[in-house]
Amino acid sequence: MADQKKMVEAITSMEEDFAKWYTDIVKKADLIDYSTVRGCMVIRPYGYAIWENIQHLLDARFKETGHENVYMPMFIPESLLQKEKDHVEGFAPEVAWVTHGGSEKLAERLCVRPTSETLFCEHYAKIIKSYRDLPKLYNQWCSVVRWEKTTRPFLRTCEFLWQEGHTMHETGEEALEETERMLNVYADFCEKSLAIPVTKGRKTKKEQFAGAEATYTIEAMMHDGKALQSGTSHYFGDGFARAFDITFQGRDNKPQYPHQTSWGLSTRIIGAIIMTHGDDNGLVLPPDIAPIQVIVLPIAQHKEGVLEKANEVTERLKKICRAKIDDSDNSAGWKFSEYEMKGVPLRLEMGPRDIESNQCVLVRRDNREKTIVSLDELEARVPELLRAVHDGLYDKALANREARTYTALTFDELKELAACKSGFFKTMWCGDEACELKVKEDAGLTSRCMPFEQEHLSDVCPICGKPAKTSIIWGKAY
DSSP: OOOOOOOOTTSOOTTTOHHHHHHHHHHHTTSEEEOSSTTOEEEOHHHHHHHHHHHHHHHHHHHHTTOEEOOOOSEEEHHHHTTSHHHHHHHGGGOEEEEEETTEEEEEEEEEOSOOHHHHHHHHHHHOOBGGGOOEEEEEEEEEEOOOSSOBTTTBOSEEEEEEEEEEESSHHHHHHHHHHHHHHHHHHHHHTSOOOEEEEEOOGGGSOTTOSEEEEEEEEOTTSOEEEEEEEEEEETHHHHHTTOOEEOTTSSEEOOEEEEEEEETHHHHHHHHHHOBTTBOOOOGGGOSOSEEEEETTTTSTTHHHHHHHHHHHHTTTSOEEEOOSSSOHHHHHHHHHHTTOSEEEEEOHHHHHTTEEEEEETTTOOEEEEEGGGHHHHHHHHHHHHHHHHHHHHHHHHHHTEEEOSSHHHHHHHHHHOOSEEEEEEOOOHHHHHHHHHHHOOEEEEEESSOOOOOSBOTTTOSBOOEEEEEEOBO
């Protein structure tokens, strides 16, 4: 095994203080800076480049499934927000309000969008007239504002970036298919592009989105065993359509209400990447979303021919990946630490002896494994090693999840596990909210989801002893 010695002393060890470790990384890897606006962050170029790569990959998936991008206003009139009672009650504590325009008090308060269901509904009411107008498959890339009491970069901020899909369908069956299809898009993206294994499932009624009939989620486990809700997809039925009087002429020439979905993934997924893959030397980025996939470091670059060859190699690599050369006068040790911190998947080292031998050294960020590669084979070997980094990250994250997943058959067993372990806790459940509240109160755990892949662990709910209806996963979450 390659040397795993800690190279960056400025980062708090994750075993010592996981929260401080996280904060150290987002700052020292140049992902964010703090803003004078409470709860808001400045996303720096390196952090934003990660988001751009996420956006690019996801947007392509959305378009492949027939979705179009639109943009809605950032302000919502209070009267519009009030049209869907459950929805507005769910968001009321987090809403930021605009009360003045210049020096004039507004006749009606404007909400700074916490989400855009009401805006889309107002628009859909104008453009949906017939079944021929359906489905409407729209997505929006934007920022939203939720006035959070406690904030942490990427994980929970008052303003954050996201995408929100909002679709309308002729039937409930079509809308439900869309809800699950988009959850599968998120899950596939997390596993294949971010190397994060996720559990797909349905939220309990208590945890579902305000105004939704059903909320589906992908839950990821962080290195410390806590869960992170990484993407959600909601089925609204025709509730919003009725509230906003959206009707269309059906195939039977009678007026009908369309069925609606929404789904979203935000910049908190960057927090998931950090906490799933990062180590005590900094970020460890999955190759698909890394701003720099290969960093070329010329060794003894003052010697004749070294920089020329390193630049030549960099230009070759740029044709197959995101490559960059660091030809600054910083020391090799500084450069090693810098790009370890930034999580660059592959480091290419090349000195005079390597050039004489027509080779270079490729070092993986995930395990520091070194491979000597002929310069003639770079175009073949670099993609292989980038894929190996992805697979290594995924396997490590999956092993962590499996090692931290526990089964409890009694409530006492669940409480004992929760008191001394961190992870996912599987039990059966009767479906009663009273039992869900009891688990939170007595064990300090919240429901994460009822997994699509159901397990029969026993016949009874361990909390109350009544017949069980479903298996469920509990955990502590960010």
